[in-house]
Amino acid sequence: MNNFHYERVTDVDTAVAAATGAGNSYLGGGTNLIDLWKYDLAHPEKLVDLNGIDELKEVTELPDGGLRLGALVTNNKTAYHPTVQERYPLLSRTILAGATPQIRNAATNGGNLLQRTRCYYFYDAASPCNKRVPGSGCPAREGHNRLHAILGHSEACIATMPSDMCVALAALEATVRVRGPQGERHIPFADFHRLPGEKPELDNTLGEDELILSIDLPARGFADHHTYLKLRDRHSYAFAVVSVALGYELDGEGKITTARIALGGVAHKPWRVPAAEELLVGQAPSEDQFARAADALLEGASGFKHNTFKIDLAHRAIIRAGAMAHDPSCQRPGAKPSL
Amino acid sequence: MSQSTLPQPKPEIGRPRRRIVGEQKVTGTATYAAEYAPENLLHGYVVNAKITKGRITGIEERAAREVEGVVEIMHHLRRPKMGYFDMQYSDIDAPPGSPFRVFYDANVQFNEQPIALVLADTFEAARYAASLIEVSYEEDPFDVDLHKNLDKARKPKEGIDSILKPMPPDDYGDFDRAFGEAAATYEGEVYHRSQHHNPLEMHATTTVYEGKGKVTVYDKTQGTTNSQMYVSSALGLKMSDVRVIAPFVGGGFGSGLRPQYQVLLSVMAALYLKRNVRVQLDREQMYTFGHRPETLQRVRFGASADGKLTAVSHEAYAETSRFEDYHETVVNHAGVLYPVENVHLDYQLVPLDRFTPLDMRAPGGLTGVLAVETAMDQLADRLQMDPLEFRLKNYAERDQSTGKPFSSKELRACYSQAAERFGWDQRKPTGQHPRRGNRLVGHGMASGIWDAIMLPAKATARLTTEGKLLIQCALNDCGQGAYTVMSQIAADELGLPFEDVTFEYADSKLDASPVQGGSFTTGVVGSAVKAACFALKDKIFHLAQILDGFPLGDALLPDVTFTGGEIVLHADPSVRIPFTEIIAFNKGKALEVSKTNIPNPIKLKRYTRNSHAASFVEVEVDAQLGVVYLTRAVTAVAAGRIMNTQTARSQILGGMVWGISMALREETLLDHNMGKFMNTNLAEYHVPVHADIGELDVIFVEEKDDIVNELGVKGLGEIGTISMAPAIANAIFNATGKVVTQFPFKLGDL
Amino acid sequence: MSSPHQIQLTVNGKTQQLSVRPWVSLLDALRHHLHLHGTKKGCDHGQCGACTVICDGERVLSCLNLAVMKDGSEITTIEGLGQPGNLHPLQEAFLEHDAYQCGYCTPGQICSGVALIEEGHATTREEVKELMSGNLCRCGANTNIIDAIMAVKDGAHE
Incomplete structure (x- = not known):
């Protein structure tokens, strides 16, 4: 644990300048960072509090028909924003499936992307963990690994990325707009989170001192056919064991023209396989079609002692999500994952 | 004039009464x-x-x-x-x-x-x-792995705690023969990890x-x-x-x-x-300290073709530390609940490099009854009998394990009242309930049993200079409602309005109190409070007898009633002596009596003393995804006299939630390689959230017990928990055909 | 070591000047600096809801906020909702429904419930349960807590 300096900034340039330097950290809602700091897992030298930057607290329409979600808009404000509810109900529903009202009132959109894994061993400062201390080992492989990855894991790390919101953002093909000392750039959502490989210490592709400015949604929101199915160890306030964000569009004959499926709780990034989605194009939605897509999505999945069940569960969940997406109106926040 | 025409205040005992510390708790002014x-x-x-x-x-x-x-x-x-x-x-x-x-x-x-x-x-x-x-x-x-060390299991050392937590009785009958001859048998395991x-x-x-x-x-x-x-x-x-x-x-x-x-x-x-x-x-x-011990149980139950339970074997292996032999009463319950004649029981400890376990709500009872009551449903299923019918067929009128009578037992009424409220007649055999969308429906029930323990305790009662009542005891209350119930007992005993009773508590300078646990607080401390108040009453009466002019004549204590802060003579209700007059007569000084209530062990030992319960539960199980929803549950409780119907109901509701948690939610994950618990936080140690709790209903069955203690109360802290968890497991079986052997039952276990 | 920051909080309508180090949580500032112990520490990590307060009209977890982050904010704690003899309707409903046992999660449940009613996102009992799930109750008073909130919520709509 450590003590730190604190600085509050009111504009982006000052923020980036203030954060430049080893150990300096941006502070948004703090719901993950302060928790990590208290657990002796994050050791910021200085916290640069972004909450005075009003320009990052807005939801604005984009010229291409998309929607820009400011990085500092809270998860709850985003979920209940009328435009989000109308055009991106998948995102709204997904956000509301995560955490609790109290946490969502503080947690920001930018911060949501940066949540660190909930791996028990990562969260215990006394345990070896390659993500925390590269080269120290991974006790999760032989230990408790229910929350862990079945896809995209490596010898070094089997952790998962815990966000719900990111699973929907992956399905929606959002873009992450960031600014750093070298200026502004746009990161496609699929490229934002990293699989562990040999460098599990790197969660994402955000550069040092880069600040997330906004999450930009494209125009397509799958408002007619979508679902977020979250399976977890209690009916609320628990991280996903497996989750599915799924959306599709139909043509006049009821055939799928575009489909997106992203899985949560199974890898260190929302798991998408575009080829699996392609399989659905031109097909009428059906259990068989979603099962084919699920096969493709889960190809190569392999589990550990306590999480192998997730392979089969994810398969079933994809099929169910396909059915649930047909009539999203039957879904309400907190509703049971059934028709 | 007869006593019945005297104005009697509504008795405090048996009514709903708000907690005396409620306003402090809801305003943040209670100090922890x-x-x-x-x-x-x-x-x-x-x-x-x-x-x-x-x-x-x-x-x-x-x-x-x-x-x-x-x-x-x-x-x-x-x-x-x-x-x-x-x-x-x-x-x-x-x-x-x-x-x-x-x-x-x-x-x-x-x-x-x-x-x-x-x-x-x-x-x-x-x-x-x-x-x-x-x-x-x-x-x-080091070694912290229970399963790998079962060969090192041994009998627990006995100590003074064996009085409250008896070791299993010796085997009786001939289990092996009876089990071999049984028309229907069930063999199974029940396992749960440590819980905190x-x-x-x-x-x-x-x-x-x-x-x-x-x-x-x-x-x-x-x-x-x-x-x-x-x-x-x-x-x-x-x-x-x-x-x-x-x-x-x-x-x-x-x-x-x-x-x-x-x-x-x-x-x-x-x-x-x-x-x-x-x-x-x-x-x-x-x-980092005590917890419910990880326990592995093996049960072998056998029954005759007509549904008589004939053979019970119940063995348990529980963790303890290297330095203390913590033990629970886990395997004794089947022989008390059911009149089975061939019984083999064994309870052993496996010492490991962990901290000593500790009593946790319904210790032992929850663990053991879970194995017994899930096994009963498996046998019922093999016999093609309704689980309730099977239990009624094996209803124990006496405690077969000791041959003693029950001090009281209204379990039959628990079964019938809860079954009716629940609608048990709608239950279908396993797998035959109509689906609700993707969800399978299951109904399950189970019995619960807990000991009605009695211990000595001391309390002080004082008639204050204002003629009001102060009672004192070092007892403290973690939310069960004891402060309120003690005040109710005192108010009734002295015939005072509830508002005129003050309870001083939770301070070791007051009369020594046993720890608050084991469901015995109301019976134990309540009896001491009642005894102290009775002694105070006696003292007040003796002063009243010698008041100037001898207004009570030669009346004795049974000839008067204490009501509304006065002594009223039955023979002439116009003769009323306010407590304040007694105080004045006592030169303005308060009257005080301390009393230790010591239970009569000889009388108690002649009986098996238990509270009982029955839970009836409906679950919905998502057939493809394996998600379990507890939709509704009814628990009926026979626990002697109910002192405060509001706080008593809350106690049972709380117990039911703990049963839900045992069945579906909580466990502590121990890493055997590192020797440490890994989910040591409330994000990954799952206690139920509001969304987990379906509709819960509580019935208190009338039960009169003159044996257990002066008040006829058996306690409520544990009994609400015990029948819930097995009822849920049995409902999951009814819905899916899956026998639950590891608790909690989680996503992926179907 | 970072020097103390001078901050201003309006707590239960009263303006308070505080000198706090950056690493003092809002929860500890309330409990240790202002001696407002009604806001409870149940985990200190955002996992139980016992520290819920209403900050600038929204329910938040005071353990996951640094006090310095809330400079200039208006905060309502359980003490500000009502006091003995002058209870908030939800506090009264908690008494009526016996919606507490040990009392330790209670201030958080009540603050959360008051905010939930104000937010207006929950209509059905199922929705109230979902949107109250950030407040754990270990005693198992769950059904009574939801009963109390439903009673006040529905009463407010009449």
Whole structure:
């Protein structure tokens, strides 16, 4: 644990300048960072509090028909924003499936992307963990690994990325707009989170001192056919064991023209396989079609002692999500994952 | 004029009554252990060992000492004198063995053992400095794996705790023969991991240093007397120099039955530094002491073709530490619940390098009945009998395991009333309920049983100078409602309005109280309160008899009624003597009586004394995804007299939630390679959330019991929990055909 | 070491000037600096809801906020909702429905419930349960807590 300096900034340039330097950290809602700091897992030298930057607290329409979600808009404000509810109900529903009202009132959109894994061993400062201390080992492989990855894991790390919101953002093909000392750039959502490989210490592709400015949604929101199915160890306030964000569009004959499926709780990034989605194009939605897509999505999945069940569960969940997406109106926040 | 025409106030006992501490609790003005804020308070933060077994070889504290505000760092090399003998650390609830001694020496006996305490001016400085302490160790090999050490299982050592937690009776009949001849048999295992109490309030103690070696200790405990005795004996202090106060306790569930290490550390630091010291554990540290033991059970049940249970074998293997033999009554219940004639029971402990387990809500009973009642449903299924019919067919009119009669037993009424309320007649055999969308429907039921324990206790009753009643006892209340119930008992005994009774409690300077646990508080302390009030009544009456002019004539106590703060003569109700007149006659002085209620062991021993319950549960199970929803449940309870129908209902509802949690939610994950619990937080240790709880209903069955105690109460703390978990498991089986053998039943287990 | 920051909080309508180090949580500032112990510490990590307060009209977890982050904010704690003899309707409903046992999660449940009613996102009992799930109750008073909130919520709509 450590003590730190604190600085509050009111504009982006000052923020980036203030954060430049080893150990300096941006502070948004703090719901993950302060928790990590208290657990002796994050050791910021200085916290640069972004909450005075009003320009990052807005939801604005984009010229291409998309929607820009400011990085500092809270998860709850985003979920209940009328435009989000109308055009991106998948995102709204997904956000509301995560955490609790109290946490969502503080947690920001930018911060949501940066949540660190909930791996028990990562969260215990006394345990070896390659993500925390590269080269120290991974006790999760032989230990408790229910929350862990079945896809995209490596010898070094089997952790998962815990966000719900990111699973929907992956399905929606959002873009992450960031600014750093070298200026502004746009990161496609699929490229934002990293699989562990040999460098599990790197969660994402955000550069040092880069600040997330906004999450930009494209125009397509799958408002007619979508679902977020979250399976977890209690009916609320628990991280996903497996989750599915799924959306599709139909043509006049009821055939799928575009489909997106992203899985949560199974890898260190929302798991998408575009080829699996392609399989659905031109097909009428059906259990068989979603099962084919699920096969493709889960190809190569392999589990550990306590999480192998997730392979089969994810398969079933994809099929169910396909059915649930047909009539999203039957879904309400907190509703049971059934028709 | 007959007594019946006298104006009788509505009795307090048996009515709903709001808690006397309710307004404080809902306004944030109730003060818990970590909230006493004496001047110049030091904050203590505990450092825990990061090895599982071995010795501390060095403690590097320089960096910690440089933190602004740090005052002292204590550990086994820097502490006040501590007791030498095991006896000095044996609290009221200690099992046989050598109790853990915090900071005693360099030995590390379990992972996360407390090994140092940082004291600083602020909480933040103490916490930060604690993180800077570096400890070096010499590590020894360890073993924490229950399954791998079943070959080392052995019988528990017996101690004084065996009185409350009896060992299994010897085998009777011929199990092997009966099981071999049974028309239907079931063999199965039931397993659950360790579980932690996790009261919402983390353990904390604020010690006020009063000077000259005296301390006032605001502790989170389930027994102020127990804490006082433990602290004074471990540190070699006079009992009178240690006063423990604990009016508000943010949940106990057993975690406060033994004084936990924060109390000794807080007092040690206060004495060492002659300062006021608060030590509050953090949530991770709440997993560093007692817990419900990981237990593996094996059951073999056999029945005749006509549905008579003929053979029961129940074996259990539970964890304990290397230093104490914590044991529970796990395997004794089937022989009490059912009149089976061929019984084999075995209960063994597996000592491991972990901390000693500790009673946790419905200890042993929940564990054992879970195995018994799930096995009963499996047998019923094999016999193609309705589970309720099967239980009624095997209804015990006497306790077959001892041959004794029950002091009272209204389990049959529990079954019938709960079944009716639930609509058990709608139940279909396994797998035959119509689906609801994707969900399978299952109905399950189970019986529950818990001992009605009786112990001695003392209380004081005082008629104040205003003619009102003050009762006193060191008893404290973690939310069960005892303060309110004690006041109700006192009010009725003296015929006073509830508002005229004051209860002074939760202070070790008052009459000694047993710990609050085991469902015995109302029976035990309530009987003492009643006895003290009766004695006070007698004293008041004796003064009334000699009032000037002898208004009562030659009337005796049965010839008068105490009501509304007056003594009323039956023969002439116009003769009314206000209590204030008695006080005046007593020269304005209060009248006081202390009374110890000692139960009659000879009378009690002739009976088996139990509370009973039956739970009926509906679940929906998502057929493809394996998600279980508890939609509704009814629990009927026969627990003797119900003192306060509102708080009693809450007790049972709480127990039902604990049953849901046992069946579907909570467990602590132990890493066998590292020897430590991994999900030591409330994000990954899943206690139920509001969304998990379906519609719950409670029925209290009328039950009269003149044996158990003066009040006829059996207690409610545990019984609500016990029947719920197996009923849920049985409902899952009814819905899916899946036999639940590992608890909790989770996603992926179908 | 970072020097103390001077901040202003309006707590239960009263303006308070505080000198706090950056690493002091809002929860500890309330409990240790202002001696408002009604806001409870149940985990200190955002996992239980016992520290819920209403900050600038929204329910938040005071343990996961640094006090310095809330400079200039208006905060309502359980003490500000009502006091003995002058209870908030939800506090009264908690008494009526016996919606508490040990009392330790209670201030957080009540603050959360008051905010939930104000937010207006929950209509059905199922929705109230979902949107109250950030407040754990270990005693198992769950059904009584939801009953109390439903009673006040539905009463407010009449």
